[in-house]
Every structure is written in C-alpha cells, then in structure tokens.
Amino acid sequence: MHHLLCGLAANPALPSALVDRLISLADDDLADDLARRPDLSRAQAVALAGRVEGSAVRLAYEGRLTAADVDPAVRPDAALALLDRGAGRPEWARLLAADPAHERREKLAACPGLPADVVDTLAADPDVRVVAELALWTTAPDVTVRLAAHPHAEVRRAVATNEATHPAVLGALLTGEGLPAARHCPVCDREEPPFVHDPQCPRPDCDLLPGASCDGSHESTVHHTREAALRNPATPVEAVVAFADHASTMLRWTLATRPDLPREVCARLASDPTPGVRADLASNPAVDEALIRVLADDPDPAVRRALAQHPRVPLGVLTRLAGTTKVGATLVPRIAAASPAEVEELALSPDPRARMLVAHRRDLPPGTRDRLADDPDAKVVKALAPHPGLTEAQLRAMVDRHGVRVLAKVATNPDATPALLEELTRHEPPVRKAFREIARHRAAPASALLACLKDSQAGPMAAAHPALPPPVITELLTDTDWQVAEAAASNPSLPLAVMSDLAWHRG
Structure with a gap:
C-alpha cells in the first residue's frame, strides 16, 4: 500500500486537500515525493517540514522554506541548507x-x-x-x-x-x-x-x-x-608543463585535460605510452590540426573515439573516424557547429558515414531533411528518424524500408501520429525498445499503451501515461508489479474518487 501513496503523492492532479491528508501520514519516502510537488503551498511546506525533519532540508534548498520558518536550534540541518543557499542568517553560522x-x-x-x-x-x-x-x-x-x-x-x-x-x-x-x-x-x-594500504583491505570500517x-x-x-x-x-601553465614527462601516469593523464597547454607539451603527450592520456588529449581544444591528424591514426579506438569529440576536427578526418571506430549515436560538436554549406556538403556526400554524422542534427533545412529521409543506408535513416517535421508517410516509409533497424528511433519522433505509434506496437518481430519509447510519447493512444503494458520495462511508463482510460488505471493499482501500481497512482487521469479512497481509506 505504501508504494501507492508514494505514487499518489507525485500525482500532479492531486487536490490540495488530499495533499494535506498525505502530509499527515508522511514518512521519509512519502515526504520526499510530496516535497517535489511544484504546487506545494508555503503552509503545506511548513507542515511537511514539521512532520519529517529530512524534508525540511529539501524544502529549504528549493526555496519553499525561508529563514522565518526555521529555528536553527530545532532544525539545524534545514538552517544549514538555507545558509548554503545564501538565505540564512549570520547568527546561525x-x-x-x-x-x-x-x-x-x-x-x-x-x-x-x-x-x-x-x-x-x-x-x-x-x-x-x-x-x-x-x-x-x-x-x-x-x-x-x-x-x-x-x-x-x-x-x-x-x-x-x-x-x-x-x-x-x-x-x-x-x-x-x-x-x-x-x-x-x-x-x-x-x-x-x-x-x-592493501587495495583488497578486508576491514569494513576502513576509509583509506x-x-x-x-x-x-x-x-x-x-x-x-x-x-x-x-x-x-x-x-599557471608555466608551473604545469614540466609534468608532461613525469613518472606518474595519473599526473600526465590529468595534465592532458588542460585546455591551455602549449603545443610542444601536447606533442609530447600525443606520444604518451598510456592510451588514456592520449584519449583525453585527443578531445582537448588545445590540440591543433597537425596533432589531430596524428592522433587520427592512433591504434587505440578510445583515442580515435575521443578525437571525434574535438570541436575543430576537420570534417574529412571526422568522416574517416566514423568508419574506423564507434563515434556514437549523438551529435558531435564539430557537426553541431558546421556551417550551412558544410551541412549540405555532408548531406550530399557519397560516403554514408558523412551523411550519418549530419543526420544527427535536428535543424536541417526541409529539403536536406527530406532527402536524407529517403537515404538507402539504414544508419543514416536511424540517425535522422527523430528529426521534427517528418510526415507520417515519411516515417512509415522508413519502417517499411529498414524495419527493426530504425523502428525504435521512429517511435521517438515528436511528430509521430497516434495511428503510427499503434502500428509500431504490432510490428513483427517486436522491438522492445520501441515499446519504451511509445510508452513515454505524448501522442501515444490508449490502444498503443495497452500493448506497452505487457512489456516489463515499458509497463510502468505506460501506467503513468494520461491517455490510458481511467478504468484501466484503476485496475492497475492492484497490479502484481509494484512499479506499475505506483505509476498508476501517479497518473493524472486517475479518477478523483479513487484518489480520495487511496488517501483516506487505505492510508
């Protein structure tokens, strides 16, 4: 039952009178959920702090309690929180x-x-x-x-x-x-x-x-x-440069992250025997283009992966890196800063790696976006699929051509329609990750959410979705999975009478 009250405490549609009721029942866990409510009044915050001391600290940090509400002799931790925010009184210190x-x-x-x-x-x-x-x-x-x-x-x-x-x-x-x-x-x-100190020290109370x-x-x-x-x-940089040749790997590793290093120090670190040193150097803005090109041929994939995050890596080098190591499924800094001409150049490249890199942008011109939507390479389409502005027909075509390779990303598109989301839940073979994306999608219809409830990971997200029918939400309160039941209690579409019953008759 306690998990239902915690869910209810997080329900954005919970009336103020029922918030008062939960405050009167609050323990540490329930108070934590109540303290997060954006609609908590000052009177309620004071009452909650009086009920559970731990909540006073959170409420003080969030500005719900003021110096007038706190006696440092009674609530020293809340007083410390206000001092930490710069809102306490000097005599408290x-x-x-x-x-x-x-x-x-x-x-x-x-x-x-x-x-x-x-x-x-x-x-x-x-x-x-x-x-x-x-x-x-x-x-x-x-x-x-x-x-x-x-x-x-x-x-x-x-x-x-x-x-x-x-x-x-x-x-x-x-x-x-x-x-x-x-x-x-x-x-x-x-x-x-x-x-x-033995790294395998058996003493449980040892903090060395x-x-x-x-x-x-x-x-x-x-x-x-x-x-x-x-x-x-x-x-000062002049004080640190001597550490480029220090015997300690950790000190050289730390030095490699400094963005003010002279070129000669970067050059020494670029040949460091420890891959981690070279990897941190590779993403350092202090590294110039000549060293970037040297590091692009590094035998260690972690170095090349880090180099892809360098803000000034040449586009040609970046494209080559995308083919030799996993650059990642996110927009890298150099592509985010690309000019309109560079964006168009990458989008028209015969190399799918270049097109994939630019497809991660979410501000592509409509013509460029639509051309990449028809790309024959699944990795390019997968990168583009969440881009806003794509039509239902384009998103369906992506799934028709590339199937499970792009389906979960299509489900994240903000313009995906309820009909398309429902259709994605019926895809064979099913894609579990797609269920999680659909369960959190604002346009997900009830029919799609019912399908998501059958998935163990998507179930709690679907149970909290306001598009679920109220009778279904009410039934989920007795689900054998407590996470699903708690999520249902937090659903703003839960009927008011059921909320009241939970707060008054089962509290």
Whole structure:
C-alpha cells in the first residue's frame, strides 16, 4: 500500500486537500515525493517540514522554506541548507560553528558568505575534515594562503582543488617549494609509517583509499595534491608543463585535460605510452590540426573515439573516424557547429558515414531533411528518424524500408501520429525498445499503451501515461508489479474518487 501513496503523492492532479491528508501520514519516502510537488503551498511546506525533519532540508534548498520558518536550534540541518543557499542568517553560522557534530560544522564550512569570525573559527577547528572543507570552498584568497601551509596534507590537497586559490600558491603546492613540510596525512593519522594500504583491505570500517601510503613524506596525499593543482584552471601553465614527462601516469593523464597547454607539451603527450592520456588529449581544444591528424591514426579506438569529440576536427578526418571506430549515436560538436554549406556538403556526400554524422542534427533545412529521409543506408535513416517535421508517410516509409533497424528511433519522433505509434506496437518481430519509447510519447493512444503494458520495462511508463482510460488505471493499482501500481497512482487521469479512497481509506 505504501508504494501507492508514494505514487499518489507525485500525482500532479492531486487536490490540495488530499495533499494535506498525505502530509499527515508522511514518512521519509512519502515526504520526499510530496516535497517535489511544484504546487506545494508555503503552509503545506511548513507542515511537511514539521512532520519529517529530512524534508525540511529539501524544502529549504528549493526555496519553499525561508529563514522565518526555521529555528536553527530545532532544525539545524534545514538552517544549514538555507545558509548554503545564501538565505540564512549570520547568527546561525556562529551557532552552528560550535555544533558538537563535525558533520554539521563540515557542512557549514562549505557555505558561502560566512562571517570572518566564523571562518577563523572553522579554520582552527580540531577536526581536519572541517578545515579541509573550508579550504575547498572558501572564496577568500587570504584564507587559502593561510591553509596552504596547514600542517595536515589533506587540507593542502583541498586548497589545491579550490579555484579561488592564488596562482602562486597553487604553483607552490605543485612543487612544495616555499611551504613548511606537512606533518600529518590521512594515512599516518591511522597507521604507523611506513604503511601501504592493501587495495583488497578486508576491514569494513576502513576509509583509506586503495593503495594510499605514507613513509613519513605523506606521498599518496602529496600526489593527490599535485593532481588537484594540475586540474585547477587557476594554476599557471608555466608551473604545469614540466609534468608532461613525469613518472606518474595519473599526473600526465590529468595534465592532458588542460585546455591551455602549449603545443610542444601536447606533442609530447600525443606520444604518451598510456592510451588514456592520449584519449583525453585527443578531445582537448588545445590540440591543433597537425596533432589531430596524428592522433587520427592512433591504434587505440578510445583515442580515435575521443578525437571525434574535438570541436575543430576537420570534417574529412571526422568522416574517416566514423568508419574506423564507434563515434556514437549523438551529435558531435564539430557537426553541431558546421556551417550551412558544410551541412549540405555532408548531406550530399557519397560516403554514408558523412551523411550519418549530419543526420544527427535536428535543424536541417526541409529539403536536406527530406532527402536524407529517403537515404538507402539504414544508419543514416536511424540517425535522422527523430528529426521534427517528418510526415507520417515519411516515417512509415522508413519502417517499411529498414524495419527493426530504425523502428525504435521512429517511435521517438515528436511528430509521430497516434495511428503510427499503434502500428509500431504490432510490428513483427517486436522491438522492445520501441515499446519504451511509445510508452513515454505524448501522442501515444490508449490502444498503443495497452500493448506497452505487457512489456516489463515499458509497463510502468505506460501506467503513468494520461491517455490510458481511467478504468484501466484503476485496475492497475492492484497490479502484481509494484512499479506499475505506483505509476498508476501517479497518473493524472486517475479518477478523483479513487484518489480520495487511496488517501483516506487505505492510508
């Protein structure tokens, strides 16, 4: 029965009086669904927060509760949510900075706009997790300068991640120069150095990362600090270039993602022995056309696949890539940015790979769209099938010519008619994915939805579709599949009398 109430709580047609009734019954799960309702009044939000504390946090984040609705001594987590949104009161921060639960102080440390005295209190917190969270989120450069010299290496790692950290400080964190040596790290806090954490550690309460180690120099945390600084866009490029030849694969891998790399660094990384490094470099906007052409011949398919996502890959190279690796069933950036002349050139290409690439666009000129709709290649037609503006006759012709290879994509077309969607459910052999697409299609008729109910994956989606007849929806409330029954309870076409019965007599 509980799953029916959860479905009902999500029903957009549920009257306000029945929302009140469900609030009076709410537990954590039911409150979560009720809190998502866009029509929840302020009075209802306050009542729900009073019933289930956890819902107060969501409601505060969504702006349904204000500072006037929250007492931080009674609902500290909701107060934290409002502070996190910048909608709390400064005195709350002072109160919560002394909260005995480190989790709350940690959450507070991530909030924006904290008073300076609260920042100072958190920076001196005895729990390093609180200080690290402050180091990660503060926007005050002077605070990051101070925390970059913190005795705990984990705080320094957080400073290296923070994009508000001064560039000179980030450079120092990369090399360690100019900073006092760290005295602690998460590893030596728990184990006597030298220690290397077993990746297959059997201790269920152990939270050390696999392979974490400390020989007194806190090497694994220092490594993570360098990785964070390399990833940080505020780190000066002149400070990172030396890492192109670093012994650590992970550091070179991280470096390969930076969009400000000089060409000579990109060239070194293009010959890196690790395919993952080359793959991340391949999609980096810093790579020029000459290196793109080198990477297009890379033996690793992941590199070529990543290169297809490069925003400036030449069209000829992209077409060749589509023939040697799986580019993906989505619109790639270079095709999205293609000029009208390039779009027409690709659409007229004798190479079906080029036509398939451009067929993923959803803004093709009508003439180009219609020509591709008649393409003899099924992959081209499959890419085009969801394009708006296609007629019922064109969509039927696609299915007639290419059958199961395009049927599911035809079912996603926003202009597919009810008659066509019903016909697709009767196709032999059936295409299961098509049932899921039809079940969520706004134009699906009742007859098609009844067919979708027979499919285990499409069934819950069909049960929630407002085009189902009310008697069928009511019957589905007793379906043996609880997901179908819950979806039926959420259906806005569920009769009002049935909604009332669920809320009042079965709650």
